[in-house]
Amino acid sequence: MSMPATAHEVTAVHALESVWSRYVFSTDHKVIGLQYLFTGMAMALLGGFMAYVFRMQLAFPDQVVPLYGLVTAREYNALVTNHGSIMIFWVAMPVLIAGFGNFLIPLMIGCDDMVFPRLNRLSYQIFFVSAVIILISLVVPGGGFGGAWTAYPPLSASAQYNHTPWGAPLWLLAVALEFVAFLLGGINFTVTVMNARAPGMTAMRIPIVVWMIVIASLVFMASVGPLVAGAVMLLLDQTVGTRFYDPTAGGDPLLWQHLFWFFGHPEVYVVLLPATGIVAEIITVFARKKLFAYKTILGTSIATGIISFFVWAHHQFVAGIDPRMAHLFTITTLLISIPIAEMLFAFIATLYGGSIELATPMLWALAFIAEFLIGGVTGIFLGANATDIYLHDTYFVVAHFHYTFFPIGIIATFAAVTYWFPKMFGRRMNETLGKLHFWGTIIPFNLIFIPLFLTGAAGQHRRIYSYENFPQLSTPWLNQLAVLATLALIVMFVFQAVFLVNFFWSMRRGEKVGANPWNANTLEWSAPSPPPHGNFAAMPTVYRGPYEYGVPDRELDYWPQHVAS
Amino acid sequence: MLEWLIPAASTSADEIDWLFTLIFWTVGFWFLVAQGILFGFIVKFRRRPGVRSQYIAGESKDEKRWISWPHYVVIACDVVLIAGAIAVWRDVKQVIPTPDETIRVIAQQWAWTFVHPGPDRRLDTPDDVVTVNELHVRNDTTYAFELSSLDVVHSFSIPVFRLKQDAVPGRVITGWFRPTKTGTFDIACAEMCGLGHALMPAVLHIESPEAHAAWLGDRTTVAAATSGSRS
Numbered sequence: 001m002s003m004p005a006t007a008h009e010v011t012a013v014h015a016l017e018s019v020w021s022r023y024v025f026s027t028d029h030k031v032i033g034l035q036y037l038f039t040g041m042a043m044a045l046l047g048g049f050m051a052y053v054f055r056m057q058l059a060f061p062d063q064v065v066p067l068y069g070l071v072t073a074r075e076y077n078a079l080v081t082n083h084g085s086i087m088i089f090w091v092a093m094p095v096l097i098a099g100f101g102n103f104l105i106p107l108m109i110g111c112d113d114m115v116f117p118r119l120n121r122l123s124y125q126i127f128f129v130s131a132v133i134i135l136i137s138l139v140v141p142g143g144g145f146g147g148a149w150t151a152y153p154p155l156s157a158s159a160q161y162n163h164t165p166w167g168a169p170l171w172l173l174a175v176a177l178e179f180v181a182f183l184l185g186g187i188n189f190t191v192t193v194m195n196a197r198a199p200g201m202t203a204m205r206i207p208i209v210v211w212m213i214v215i216a217s218l219v220f221m222a223s224v225g226p227l228v229a230g231a232v233m234l235l236l237d238q239t240v241g242t243r244f245y246d247p248t249a250g251g252d253p254l255l256w257q258h259l260f261w262f263f264g265h266p267e268v269y270v271v272l273l274p275a276t277g278i279v280a281e282i283i284t285v286f287a288r289k290k291l292f293a294y295k296t297i298l299g300t301s302i303a304t305g306i307i308s309f310f311v312w313a314h315h316q317f318v319a320g321i322d323p324r325m326a327h328l329f330t331i332t333t334l335l336i337s338i339p340i341a342e343m344l345f346a347f348i349a350t351l352y353g354g355s356i357e358l359a360t361p362m363l364w365a366l367a368f369i370a371e372f373l374i375g376g377v378t379g380i381f382l383g384a385n386a387t388d389i390y391l392h393d394t395y396f397v398v399a400h401f402h403y404t405f406f407p408i409g410i411i412a413t414f415a416a417v418t419y420w421f422p423k424m425f426g427r428r429m430n431e432t433l434g435k436l437h438f439w440g441t442i443i444p445f446n447l448i449f450i451p452l453f454l455t456g457a458a459g460q461h462r463r464i465y466s467y468e469n470f471p472q473l474s475t476p477w478l479n480q481l482a483v484l485a486t487l488a489l490i491v492m493f494v495f496q497a498v499f500l501v502n503f504f505w506s507m508r509r510g511e512k513v514g515a516n517p518w519n520a521n522t523l524e525w526s527a528p529s530p531p532p533h534g535n536f537a538a539m540p541t542v543y544r545g546p547y548e549y550g551v552p553d554r555e556l557d558y559w560p561q562h563v564a565s
Numbered sequence: 566m567l568e569w570l571i572p573a574a575s576t577s578a579d580e581i582d583w584l585f586t587l588i589f590w591t592v593g594f595w596f597l598v599a600q601g602i603l604f605g606f607i608v609k610f611r612r613r614p615g616v617r618s619q620y621i622a623g624e625s626k627d628e629k630r631w632i633s634w635p636h637y638v639v640i641a642c643d644v645v646l647i648a649g650a651i652a653v654w655r656d657v658k659q660v661i662p663t664p665d666e667t668i669r670v671i672a673q674q675w676a677w678t679f680v681h682p683g684p685d686r687r688l689d690t691p692d693d694v695v696t697v698n699e700l701h702v703r704n705d706t707t708y709a710f711e712l713s714s715l716d717v718v719h720s721f722s723i724p725v726f727r728l729k730q731d732a733v734p735g736r737v738i739t740g741w742f743r744p745t746k747t748g749t750f751d752i753a754c755a756e757m758c759g760l761g762h763a764l765m766p767a768v769l770h771i772e773s774p775e776a777h778a779a780w781l782g783d784r785t786t787v788a789a790a791t792s793g794s795r796s
Contacts, residue, residue: 081757100675146755153733155717155759161674163760236778247735253718254733287610291592292623318720320729320738323658330650334643341639345632347624348599351606352631353619358611366607373599384646386584386653390567390727393720393755458570459724461755465763472571472751473724550618557617 019027026224027117028533032124033103034424037417039131044410046135047086048493054079057485059479061466076465078167082138084149085171087177088267090131092409097129097220098185098272100416101213103424105189107524108207110198110542110562112534115191119184127181130174137170139408145171148265148463153245153256157237169238176231179224187216197561198523200542204562207522207546208291208522209277216273220304223266230259258321261312268404269308273301276343281366282419283347284547285520286362287354288557291547292346300339300346316386326385333383344369355550355557360434364415367442367557368407375403378453393463396456399449406445414441414499421503422517426529427510433502442496447488461557519564521560523545567727570614574725574746574771577657581727584653585690591642599635661741664709672719672732675761677752684781694781698767701775702754707743720756723769729755744771 023031024242049067057071058065064070071079102120106113114120138144139550145155145167155170160167193206193214233244243249245256284291288341291297308541310332317326347369356362381387414437421429456462460473467474516525523542527535548559566589567573567582610618621628667688669680679700684691702708712721714732722729726742752767772780 048678073763077757077760079763137705147759150757152718152756155757161717161759205767247733253735288618290620290622292621293629295624296629296632318729319718320736323654325652326654330654331647334647337643338636340640342632342636344599345635348603348606349623349631351603351610353621354606354610355612355616355618356607356610358607358736366603369602369603373596373603377596380592380646381585381588384584384650386581386650386657387588388650389654389657389729390581390724391576392723392729454570457567459751461753462721463757463762464753469764469766470751470753473753501742550620552620 007348013059021274022563025121025122027113029102029106029114029117029120029423030531030535032120033099033101035124036094036099036102036127036182039128040091040099040413043086043090043131045496045507047083047091048496050079050083050086052489052493055482055486055489057465058467059483061468071465073465074143074163075144077148077500078138078144080463081146081148082134082144082171085175086134087405087409088149088271089175090134090336092271093178093182093414094127096122096271096278096409096416097189097213097216098182099418100209100274100278101185101217105192105210105213105422106196107136107423107527107531107535108210108522109196109201109534110523110540111192111196111538112539115196116188120188123181123184123188126177130177130181131178134174137167137174140170142166142320145348150260151234151256152260152419153234153237154247154251155552156256157245159238168305169235172231172235172238176228179228179231180222180346183224186221190214193353198540201523201561202542204295205503205545206543207277208280208294208297208301209274211298212273212277213304215301216270219266219273219308220270223263223270223309226259227263230256237350241464254316254319254321257316258312258414261315262309263313265315266305266308269304271408272404273293273304275368275408276347277302278412278416278419280347280350281522282361282365282415283350285419285518286357286359286365287351288549289350289352289354289547290549292349294545294547297343300343303339304343306335307332307339311336311383314383314385314388317385318392321420330383330385333499334380335498337376337380337383341485344373344376360429360438361415361419361447363435363438364411364418367438368411371403371411371442371445372389372407375400375405375407393461394456395460395462395520398407398462399452402449402452406449410441412436414511417503420524421506421510422513423524423529423531424529425507425510427508428508428517429506430502430515433498437495437498440498441492444488444492444495448485448492453480453483454478455481514547516560519558521548521555521558523561526560526562572725572746572748572750573727573751574744574748575727576743576745578727579745580653580656584649587649588646591646592752595638596644602760615696627718638721638731648731655757658740661709661739662707662743663708664741666703667709668702670710670712670721670732671715672721672758672765673715673732674717674759674766675754677754677765677767679767681781684778696742700767701772701780702744703774704744704747704771709739709741712738712740717758718756719754719758722753722755723750724753724789725750725769731756747771747773747776 053065053068056065141163145164147162155161236242243251245251245253313329314333455478515529542561550557566584583713584650665680666686671678681694682688714734720734739784750769752769754765
C-alpha cells in the first residue's frame with residue numbers, strides 16, 4: 001500500500017514480527033528447548049496412540065478399534081515400526097537431550113546462550129523437517145514402513161520385499177535428518193559447556209545433569225557416524241539399486257546389523273544419562289542432601305559411556321555371528337551393570353539422612369529409580385547369551401526395554417517438567433493434579449508391562465499381528481494377559497489428559513512463584529522466572545559445588561552456588 | 566521355572582531353563598534388597614518439622630563403602646552369571662554333537678520348507694521327504710539342522726526347544742537339537758519379515774520312533790502335504 005501506515009498498523013505488524021521472531025525463529029536457547037519439548041509432546045501423543053491401536057488388535061483380534069478402524073497386517077507392522085521409531089527418535093531424544101539440554105545448559109553453567117545460537121536454531125529446524133517427513137511417510141502410497149525400527153535389510157532395502165516403495169525411503173530419510181539435527185545440537189552443547197561457563201564454575205562444580213548431557217552428546221557423536229554411513233548405503237540400495245546389503249550381489253545383510261547396533265545400543269545410554277542426571281538434581285533438592293559421591297557418579301557416567309560401545313553384538317546372539325563372539329559380548333554387557341548399579345546405589349545413598357519431601361517432581365524421580373531397577377535386572381536375562389537364545393524377540397524383551405525406556409523417556413521427563421516448570425513459565429503446576437497424574441501413570445504402567453514379561457517368558461514373540469495361528473502361544477490366560485495390558489494402557493493414556501490440563505492451565509493460571517521456589521542451589525534458580533533473553537541480570541560468579549544442602553552451622557539448609565558467603 | 570509357562574522339550578531347553586532360574590534368584594534377591602532399602606529410606610527420612618538433613622558428602626573412603634560393598638557384590642554376581650551363561654552357551658551353541666540325522670530348513674516369505682531324510686537317514690538321496698510348514702522329528706534323537714533363507718532375514722524359533730536362530734540370506738547356518746518329549750508344538754518366525762510375518766506358523770511333531778517310521782512310510786500323506794509347493 002502506498003498510504004503511510006498508521007501507528008496502529010505499525011504496532012500490529014511489529015507485534016506479528018515479534019511473535020515469529022520470538023516463538024518460531026528465535027535463537028534463544030530456552031525457546032528452542034521448549035520447541036523441542038512441545039514437538040516431543042505432540043509426537044508422544046501420536047506414538048502413544050499407535051501403541052493403543054496395535055495393543056487393541058492384540059487384545060481383541062480383528063475387531064474394529066475405536067477411533068481407528070480395522071487393523072490390517074500391513075498397518076500393524078507400520079504401527080509397531082513407527083511407534084518405536086517415534087518414541088525413541090522423536091520423543092526421548094528431542095525432549096531429554098535437545099529439550100532439557102537446551103533449556104538447562106546455559107542457565108546451569110551461567111551464560112547467556114549457547115555458543116552457536118543460529119546453529120542451535122538450524123538444528124531444531126532440521127529436526128522439525130524430519131518430524132514432518134516421518135508423518136508424511138505414514139500416508140504415502142503403500143503406507144508407512146513396516147520393517148521394524150531396526151530396519152534389517154534385505155527387507156528394508158527393497159520394495160520387492162517390504163511393499164512400501166515410498167514409506168521405507170521416507171522413514172530412512174527422516175531418521176537420517178534427525179541424526180544430523182542432533183549432531184549439530186551435540187556439538188553446540190559440548191562447545192558451550194567447555195567454553196562458556198561462569199567464573200568459578202570449575203569442572204567439579206558443574207551440575208551432574210550438565211555433565212551427563214555432555215557425555216551423552218559425545219557418545220552420540222561417536223556412535224552415529226557409522227550408522228549415518230550405513231543409512232546412506234541403505235538409502236542407495238532402496239532408491240538407486242546399489243546392493244550393499246544384498247548377498248546375491250556380494251553384499252552382506254549382517255553389515256547393517258553391526259552398524260545399526262553399534263549406534264543403537266549406545267543410544268540407550270545417550271538418553272539414559274540425561275535422565276539419570278535429571279533424577280540426581282531432583283533427589284538432592286527434595287531430600288535436602290548433598291549428592292552422594294559426586295565424583296564417583298561422574299566416573300560411572302563416563303565408564304557407562306565408554307562400555308556402551310562394546311556391547312552392541314548382544315543384539316545379535318542369534319543372528320548367525322560366530323558363537324565365540326557371544327562370550328565377549330556377554331561379559332561386556334554384564335560389565336555395564338557395574339557402573340549403572342553403582343550410580344543407582346549412590347542415588348539411594350543420597351536419600352540416607354535426608355529430609356525427604358514427596359512433592360510431585362520427587363515422586364517421579366523416586367519412581368524412576370524403582371522402575372529402572374526392574375529394567376536393569378531384567379536386562380541380565382537378555383545380556384546372558386544362553387537365555388537370550390530363548391527370550392530374544394519375545395515380549396520379555398518388549399517388557400524389559402519399556403522398563404528402561406519408560407523411566408528414561410517418560411518418568412524422567414515428567415520429573416523434569418514438573419521440577420523446572422516454575423523456571424519455564426514463572427508459575428507452579430498444581431500439586432493435586434500432579435499427584436493424580438503420577439499415580440494414574442505409574443500403576444497402569446506396571447499393569448501393562450508385568451504381564452508382558454509373562455507372555456514373553458511363555459514364548460510369545462513380538463511383532464506378531466495375530467496369535468490365532470499359534471495354538472500353543474495363544475492360550476486363554478495368555479490372551480487375558482494381553483487384554484489386561486491393553487486395558488491398563490487405555491487407563492494410562494486417559495490419565496495423560498490430567499497432565500495436559502495441568503500443564504496448559506498452570507502455564508496461564510498457576511500460582512506465581514519467585515526465582516527460586518524449591519530453595520535449590522544451582523544457577524538457573526538465580527535467574528528470574530521465566531528468564532529473559534540473555535538469562536541473568538548480571539553474570540553470576542560461582543563459589544562452590546551445586547549440592548551444598550544441610551551444611552552444618554548455616555541457618556538455611558541450602559547454599560546457592562552464586563552466593564558469596 | 567520357565568516350565569510353569571511353557572513345556573521344555575529338548576536337552577537345550579533344560580539347560581537354558583536352569584540358567585534362567587539361576588539368574589532369576591540371583592538378581593531377584595538383590596533387586597528386593599535394593600527396593601527394600603530405597604523404600605525404607607523414603608519412609609524413614611520423610612520430612613519432619615525441626616529435623617534437618619545430615620551433611621554427608623560421600624567422598625571419604627569410609628562413606629563410600631556404602632556403595633562400594635554392594636558394588637563388589639554386583640561384580641561377584643556378574644562373575645557367577647557370566648560363568649553360567651558361558652557354560653550353557655557352549656553346550657547349546659558351540660559344541661555340536663555328532664547328529665543321528667540332519668534336516669534342512671528353508672525360510673522364505675512366508676513359509677517354512679523342511680527337508681527330512683528318508684528311511685536311509687541321509688539327505689540328498691531320492692527318499693528325502695519335503696514338507697511345508699510341518700516338521701516331523703523323532704524323540705530322543707540328535708538332529709543337526711541347516712538353516713537358510715531365500716529372501717529376507719527370518720528367525721527359526723521353536724519355543725519348547727528354547728531354540729531360536731536367524732536365517733540369513735546368503736548363509737547356511739547350522740545348529741542342533743535333541744527332543745525329549747513327544748507332542749505337537751508351535752514353530753514361528755521371530756524376525757520381522759514383511760507383510761505375512763504373523764502368517765508363518767509351522768507345526769512341530771515330535772514322534773516316537775514307531776510313529777515317525779509310520780509317518781515316513783505313509784508317502785501318500787507326504788505327497789499330499791507337499792503338492793503345489795516347491796520341489
